[in-house]
Amino acid sequence: MTFLDELRALLGPEHVLTGGDTDSYTLDWRGRYQGKALAVARPGDTEAVAAVVRLCARHRVPVLPQGGNTSLCGGATPDQEGGTLLLSLGRLNRIRSVDTDNDTITVEAGCILQAVQQAAEQAGRLFPLSLAAEGSCSIGGNLATNAGGTQVLRYGNTRDLTLGLEVVTPDGRVWHGLRGLRKDNTGYDLRDLYIGSEGTLGIITAATLKLYPLPVARCTALLALPGVEEAVQVLSRARAGFGAMLTGFELMAGYCLQGVVRLYPQQRLPFSGASAESPWFALLELSDSESEAHARERFEHVLGEVLEAGLATDAAIAENVAQTRALWHLRESIPLAEAAFGKAVKHDVSVPISRIAEFVRTTNGLLQANFPGVTHVIFGHLGDGNLHYNVAPAPGQAEADLLALQARIYQVVHDSVHAHQGSISAEHGVGQLKVEELTRYKDPLELDLMRRIKQALDPDGIMNPGKVVRV
Template sequence: MSALKQLQQIVGETQVLTGEAMTPYLIDWRGRYRGEALAVVRPGSTEEVAAVVRLCAEHKIPIVPSGGNTGMCGGATPDESGRALVVCLARLNRVREIDTDNDTITVEAGCILQAVQEAARASNRLFPLSLAAEGSCTIGGNLSTNAGGTQVLRYGNTRELALGLEVVTPQGEIWHGLRGLRKDNTGYDLRDLYIGSEGTLGIITAATMKLYPLPVAQRIAMLALNSLEDAIAMLSRARAGFGASLTGFEVMMGPVLKAVVRLYPQQRLPFEGPSADAPWFAILELSDSESAEHAQARFESVLGAAIEDGLVVDAAIAENIAQSKAIWHLRESIPLAEAELGKSIKHDVSIPISLIGQFVKTTNAALQAKFPGIQNIVFGHLGDGNLHYNVARAPNQTEQELLATQYEVYQLVHDSVHAHGGSISAEHGVGQLKRDELTRYKTELELRLMKQIKQALDPHGLMNPGKVLQT
C-alpha cells in the first residue's frame, strides 16, 4: 500500500491534500518562498499526528510542520524537492482546560492566538501574548519561533509563558509534558529545547500556558519625540515611575506612521501642528492593579514631568477604549503599509537598549554610504530591545534592484548588530531566511552543540529539514 493511501487511512481521505489544493501551504505569506510537497496532511488529534510521524519515519519522508503560515522567515515552507509531507495542525484547535486557581490554560497547537486570548478573558484572566498576526497565527507557531510581541517588557517571550508541552518526537512517540508547574528541577529542561526550534526537533501538539489577572485599569499614550535617544531616556523614566505596571513601550519613526495615515486615511495621528511632524513616536502602556484613578495619577505624574523637562514633545493620552484601540491600530498597521509600499529587506534584531541609538545612527549612515537614497523603516519593541530594522528602496530604484542587494544589506546590517552585541533574530525565528547567516555569528562550538542536539533527537534529519541549521 502506498504512503498516501496509508495517510488517508490515518486521518481520512478528505484530510490528505494533493495537487492544487496544496498551494496555500506551499507559499509563505510574504511570497518569498515556494516549495513542493508529496502531500499536505491535516491530522485531527495528537494520536493522528504521532501515527503520521511513525509512517514518515518508516518511509524516511521529511516532515514540515505548519500552523497559521504567518512566519517571516520561510520556516513552514517545504523545499523544491517535493519529497516532504506538510503536516498542518489547524484542526488541533481545542482549549483543553482552564485552571483559574493555578492560572493556566492548556491549548492545542492549532489554536489561533486571538482565540486563546478570548478564552482566557472569558474566565476573567489575561493571556498576554499579543502581536499583529494574532487573528491568524497559532500557538504552535508562536512556540516554534518563541514569538515576542508588544508585552514582552512585562510578561516575557512565549518561552516565559509556557509551563508544559505535549510533543510528538521524530520517532512518533508522544511526550506528555503538560505540567502546570512553576518549579520542576528534575533534570534537563526538555520544554525549552522544543520552544524556538521551529519544528526541527519534534512537533508541538499542545501547551500549558500561564495566565494572569486582568488589569483593573489600563492607560495608553502616544508620545511625540525629538530623537531615539529621547525615547530611550523616556523608557528609563517609565520603568522607574511605573515598575512592573509598565506593559508596553513601542517606538516608530515618524515617516513610518506618516505612511500609515497616508495609505489608510481612516486612521489619524492624535497630534496636530509641529507635534505631528516629530521624527519619532512611542506608544506607552500602563496596566494597573489598583484603580483607574491610581493609574491616571501615575500616568500624569510621569508624563507631565517628562514634558516639562523637554524629554517628550507632546503626549496624547487615550481617554477611552476606542482611542486606545486607534493608537494600537496605528502601530499594528505598519507591516500592512510596508506591504503596500512594496517589497523591503526586513530585519528582526535585538540590541542592548543602551546601544540602540548608536546602532541606528551608525547603520543608517553605513547603508546610505553604500546604497545612496535607500530608505529606513524602523519600528519595534523598544522595551525589550527588539527592532524591526527594515530597508526600503530608494525613490529611483525598482523592487528588483533593491532585492538584488539584499544579501549585501543583510551582511552590513547583521555585522552592525553583531558589533553592538545583538542578535540577528529576536522574535521571528531563523527558518531558511537566516539559516546561512548563523554561520557568520554563532561560534563553532555553538553550532556544533546545536547539531549534536539535532542529531541526537532526529538522527535521520526528517524534521523540517533545511531550517535553522545547514544540512
C-alpha cells in the same frame, strides 16, 4: 501500498491533500517563499499526529509542521524538491482546560492566538501574548518560534508564558509534559529546548500556558520624540516611575506612522503641526491592578516629567477604550502599510537597549554610504531591545533593484548588529532565511552543540530539514 495510500488509510482521503489543493499551504503569507509538498496531512488529534510521524519515519519521508502559516522567515514553507510531507495542525484547535486556581490554560497547537486570549478573558484572566497576526497565527507556531510581541517588557516571550508541553518526537512517540508546575527541577528542561526549535526537533501538539489577572485599568499614550536617544531616556523614566505596571513601549520612526495615515486616511495621528511630522514616536502603556484613578495619576505624573525635561515634544493620552485601540491600530498597521508600499529588505534584530541609539545612528550612516537614498523603515519593541530595522527603496528606485542588493544590505545591517553585541533574530526565528547567516555570526561552539542536539533527537533528519541549523 504506497506512502500516500497508507496516509489516506490512516487519516481518511479528505484529510490528505495533493496537487493544487496544497497551494495555499506551500506559499508563505509574504509571498517570499514558494515550495512544493508531497502532500498536506491534516490529522485531528495528537495520536493521529504521532501515527503520521511514525509512518514518515518508516518511509524516511521528511515532515514539516505548519500552524497558521504566518512565518516571516520561511520556517513553515517546504523546499522545491516536493518530497516533504506538510503536516498541518489546524484541526488540533481545542481548548482542553482552564484552571483559574492555578492560573493556567491548556490548549492544542492549532488554536489561534486570539481564541486563546478570548478563552482566558471569558474565565476572568489575561493571556498576554499579543501580536499583529493574532487573528491568524497559531499557538504551535508561537511556541515553535518563541514569539515575542508587544507585551514582552512585562510578561516575557512565549517561552516565559509556557509551563508544559505535549510533543510528538521524530520516531512518533508522545512526550506528555503538560505539567502546570512553576517549579520542577528534575533534570534537563526539555520544554525550553522544544520552544523556539521551529519544528526541527519534534512537533508540539499542546501546551499549558500561564494566565494572569485581568488589569483593572490601562493607560496609553503616544509621544512625539526628537530622537532615539530621547526615547531610551523616556523608557528609563517610565520603568522607574511605573515599575511592573509598564506593559509596552513601542518605538516608531515618523516615516512609519506618517505612511500609515497617508495610506489609510481613516486613521489619524492625534497631533497637528510640527508634532505630526516628528521624526520619532513612542507608544507606551501601563496596566494597573489597583484603580483607574491610581493608574491615571501615576501616568500623568511621569509623562509630565518627561515633557518638562524636553525628552518628548508632545503627548496624546487616550481618554477611553476607543482612543486606546486607535493608537494601537496605528502601530499595528505599520507592517500592512509597508507591504502596500512595496517589498523591503527586512530585519528582526535585537540590541542592548543602552546601545540602540548608537546602533540606529551608525547603521543608518553605513547604509547611506553604501546605498545612497535608501529609506529607513524602523519600528519595534524598544522595551525589550527588538527592532524591525527595515530598508525600503530610495525614491525612484525599482523594487527589483533594491532586492538585488539584499545580500549586501543584510551584511551591512547584521555586521552592525554583531558589532553592537546584538542578535540577527529577535522574535521571528531563523527558518530558511537566516540559516547561512547563523554560520557567520553564531559562535562555532554554539553551532556545534546545536547540531549535536539535532542529530541526537532527530538522527534520520526528517524534522523540518534545512531550517535553523544544517547538519
